[in-house]
Amino acid sequence: MNRTAFEVYVETQLAPTLSPGDVVILDNLSVHYSQRAEDTLAECGA
Numbered sequence: 102m103n104r105t106a107f108e109v110y111v112e113t114q115l116a117p118t119l120s121p122g123d124v125v126i127l128d129n130l131s132v133h134y135s136q137r138a139e140d141t142l143a144e145c146g147a
Contacts, residue, residue: 104131107135108141116144122147
């Protein structure tokens with residue numbers, strides 16, 4: 102998994118399944134430090 106693949110996963114697979122108020126827990130894996138993924142999750146209210 103690299104950062105690009107993680108961002109695509111968040112945008113296409115994870116974010117569409119989330120509801121406002123859902124909590125997403127990420128560990129310290131370097132690919133999890135993605136502003137793009139963070140913005141995507143924030144847009145759906147998670």
